Amino acid sequence: MSDLADLTIAQASAGLRAREFNAVDLLDAVERRAAITEAHLHAYLTLDREGSRNAAEAADIALVGGDPRPLLGIPIALKDNMVTKGVETTASSQILAGWKPPYDGTAVRRLKDAGAVIVGKTNLDEFAMGSSTENSAYGPSRNPWNTDTVPGGSSGGSAAAVAVGSALGAFGSDTGGSIRQPASLTGTVGAKPTYGLVSRYGLIAFASSLDQIGPLARTVPDAAMLLEAVVGWDRMDTTSYHGDVPAISRSLDVGVTGLRIGVITELTGEAFDSQVTEATNATIDRLSDAGAEVVEISLPAIEYALSAYYLIAPAECSANLARFEGVRYGLRVDGSTTEEMMARTRAEGFGPEVTRRILLGTYALSAGYYDAFYGQAQRVRTLIRDDFTTAYGRVDVLVSPTSPTTAFEIGSKTEDPLTMYFADICTIATNLAGDPAISVPVGLDDRGRPIGFQIMAPALGEEVMFRVAAEVERLVDFTARPRLATSEVVAP
């Protein structure tokens, strides 16, 4: 491959160190790719040309001095709900249009400290609420494999950018599948770490007990490398994990011999696209052939995960988004009293999906309904966690499809919220349990749309999860690239 934008992070890092090219060359290549693809994809909301240029130049100086930091000079993209000092951060909402934060979130600061070059901020469903990136106040993103389809969501911009090469890697956030499902729909690798492994300080909150920052990359080792740069306890986030960090990339080459892999029986059936089911089964067979012991596992409570999620997440979001009211930052729509100003600002500033979830959460928490809705959902959450705990007593990892379907047409699911919510059927339970999970591409359907395979592990089980993911990647050898990523494509 001649274009630097098509390199993996591992290849680029090696090339930089071998002085084959420098960080500014790499950034130029990525920006050239963006200049061609953005008009088709709208993966980015903001390109930080000045900041990225400065970071690339600084990386080149450090590289000359033999600086060993693995992400030094690597161009990456950040989902626009990650707070970046001085660079517009909107969470794809009208209510935050133009907001330039006075601080960096912890993950952002760690990436800057690691020498990564932040290319820009990517599009998402407003406040990360959605599964298609259509709920962005700034227009939808598109899937580089087929621009009539969605890239998934809510981290659709990050997934599209990585898939097409307008960033070598990216970060997203995952509350109910928002990293894994877009990874699945764009043929990329996306991981949601154990809850608490990455600080949420500076991640604009959607549902605090579920949100987790994680990487998107072209390969499993790249995803591991990105994740390793941001994990670890942070004194600014009391829910961050205060213990030894798992050895994420230690066992990437070990293989799956002797591992027990559980197939979740509830995540198959008629609701699943048959080609997705076939690809999933084929992958499981390969793992079995490679030496893993495959067993079927039933998680009865998982059937209730979606409903519990759609009570818990809206309840938390109804409070988390109360701070957006036109007083201290962001949009203000005038009113004769403060109360009227706030209510008008919020009506104007929030899109329909965000409004719907705030209303739903407000209702679920209100007097007389709390116990029937929110309280009950939290008890069901316990049952789901218990099911996972029992399962991990028998197997090392659990597997399933990442998404019940491949990428769907833009506009095809926007009418009925419940249809869209169903897109997260395979991913939501791990958020409720707090466990890690990863999506790895395992093929294309007959329309050329990518299919993702999900590997779940117990809390802090990132080492075994990445070990299995790396083996799947080797066994499947998924090398296809979206047409938009090839040099014949030009800006319209």
Place this chain on the structure above:
Amino acid sequence: MTEWEAVIGLETHVELQTKSKMFCGCPVDFGDEPNTAVCPVCLALPGALPVPNREAIEGILSIGDALNCTLTEDSLFYRKNYFYPDLPKNYQISQYTFPLCVDGHLDVDVDGESTTVGITRVHMEEDTGKSTHVGESGRIHGAEHTLLDFNRAGVPLVEVVTEPDIRSPEQARAYGMELQRIVRALGVSDARLEEGSMRFDANISIRPVGSEELGTRSEVKNVNSLRSMQRAIAYEITRQIEVLESGGSIHLETRHWDEAKGVTKPGRTKEDSADYRYFQDPDLLPLHIDDAWRERVRDRRPKLPAAKRARYRELGADERAADLLTDAGDLGGLFESAVAEGADARTVAIWLTGEVVAYLRREETEVGETSLTASSLARLAEMTTGGDLSATAAKEVLAGVLAGEGNPRDVAEARDLLQISDVNAIEAEVDAVLEQHPQALEKLREGDPKPIGFLVGQVMRATGGKADPRMVQDLIRKKTQE
């Protein structure tokens, strides 16, 4: 005529004097410049997260402990959701179920009669920002617009909630004073009502004497001294009685105390009852207060006002002096040490609560800044009871000691205040006076006691006030009978 009984419960907010705020490192001690002690956390910028201040948690536990509460083993932070422009997150981090401290009590005395006030709970809250209403009225009513300063937002607050056990404005005030003494003794807050670091809300209802049912209550806010709390409650009780006796009914409402007019006025009427949608804050971990932690809180408990007062009474101070010493901080300690060194308790208590307090107030100083020590007090008391100093002279010596003129004996000598204890010397003066006033001596001998005062006075004058008047009197009586 119905006889009415008032039922009063108090909610008290106390600002803790930590260095930093409840959930961020912004300083609690900020100046007048608005919005200079704010950060992403207390300004509720997108993405910011709260981290609780351990010192503030300890302060709350120590208050709960001092109020005889059970310190809850497992406690939780909740979000209390309501929109108000001075509340940056539009929810307040507070506690709901499982507060830090529950089920305590505090005994208060009014005119020698003791009442036990139940403490329902002591829990954590965070303060709001400050609103300045701009417009001709200068108040929220009739304002044109409002300016917001978030320096105070996130300052740690403790809320102490009582059971409806209080029956009179006097009891309410006594409770307020005792609570104030306690938080000051603990050193967790300066608890100044006029500055807002201690705030009282009173829930007041009335019912016919003998009834067990609670009447509809009103909540009175905006009292900024203990005196105005007492007045506001008294006014509200009278108002409610008048309303009920004239056939009206009491509404569940918030009323504001108008200090200038001496009345309570209805606050903003709420078109709907509040629905705070409390739920456990997912940004904050549960609190687990283990036995060792509870033990630490108990071990560090200083001597509390009630215990101090009892101790001062036991040592011999009268009731008024014991109260004054309890409130006077350092003076109580001085009292105790002086008595331990053998001083007469009554005498020392009178000096401390009289001359010493007056001196400190006049000089605007603290007792620790003066040269007065427990041993100088003990020496002074010894000299007085031993007859070396008259009561009047002792007070003069005390003034000299406070002013740094030296130890009591040196001051007494320098100011020439020591009494003449030599009987012969005084007898000589008595003889001289009696010789000068034969008629007076004659009258005494005839059984008219009147001239004795005059004669004692003459001797005192002759000795420059240094004779012991009792001794002089005894000597004159003796001479009369010769």
Place this chain on the structure above:
Amino acid sequence: MPVEIDIERVAHLARIALTDDEMAAYGKQLVHILEHAERVQALPTDGVEPTSHPLPMVNAFRSDEVTDPLSRDDALAGAPDVEDGYFRVPKILDE
């Protein structure tokens, strides 16, 4: 149980100014979503503790130390309306 929602009150609690048409539409959608959640309500959960945090951790504190606040310019930079170092909002009471 049939789901009934006082959508006007919910919108007021959430401080979102909705038109009558919007309220009607959101009200219907909420009922639809909550009816789907009914199966969750049917699940027996007697004696099951609620989960609020995915990881069983307790007691995370900071020590009582002062850190640098934002500069006032930074604090006010994003504000829609500012006056003399204050955030400015319309009057609070409607009179």
